[in-house]
Amino acid sequence: MKTTQQRFGRIEARVPLSDTELKLIGAIQGGLPLVARPYAQLAEQLGMTEIAVIEHLMRLQASGVVKRMGLVVRHRELGYGANAMVVWDVPDAEVSELGRCLSGFEFVTLCYRRPRQGAEWPYNLFCMIHGQDRETVRGMVRQLVQCCGLEDIPHTLLFSGRRFKQRGARYQNAAVREESVSS
């Protein structure tokens, strides 16, 4: 399935969108209406039929424009007090394999390959771990090292301090909420 490949693969190409789809994306930017027939309410707002809204959204989801429908939690409010970005300096040929190993753990909430920044920043594999406290998170990292065979791979933990800003980015009248990197 296309969707599965997109989830695992490299960054996909841009999907061209119709005016109707852009309007629809704009209309849901604040979130899905909390009413019994949310897609009917959007349809009415946009002068479309409910079934057309449903079909457009299904297509947007199948093409990867909509990653998923659902919710975004504020992890700190849920009691996940410690969040660490764990970065690894992995030989280029092994990044994909190790990335897949790390991302298989339930407590790893994001996992990306990113470019190194010269000698100052040699790390090329990033993952995020959320836990109740720092000791728990350190234990999880030890588990990753052991289970993925990372004993010889240099790594470092960057715990987060103050959160200055957390919001969905705005994009073409739409809320882009990449559950990304430092959330």
Added chain:
Amino acid sequence: MSAASARPVGSSALDELDRRIINRLQDGFPISESPYAEVAAELATDESTLLKHIDALLEQGVLSRFGPMYHAEVLGGGLTLAAMCIAPDDFARVAEQVNAFPEVAHNYERDHELNMWFVLATETPARITKVIREIERITGYPVYNMPKKEEFFVGLKFKV
């Protein structure tokens, strides 16, 4: 794989149904005529109770958003992770300047020499470079640009 994910302490204010709603909705939401009724049935509750609970969770700030999550790159936008190394006594000024950019989606202080980490989301990929140059000009500090090259899928899960 098993995780050392005991129930977080701060989630004690949530009732049993809240927990089930949060865990269930991180898996996605139906695109159908009566999606809330469908999910309510799965959770052994009714539609109006489910709606009230989601509304309250948003109101309390436990959830920051309920709806579609867009994929910035597929939508044609630019997205990157950027970092800066800021002198401690200069941190507040730079944080304020960086956060003033509407393209900065979130910004965290981290305990490393590179101590400021933020996400940039722009309408086009080309805008990323321009915004970074502008941030460097205004703050007087270099910005390290670390766009993702490959994504490894994780089940996004905050178990409560």
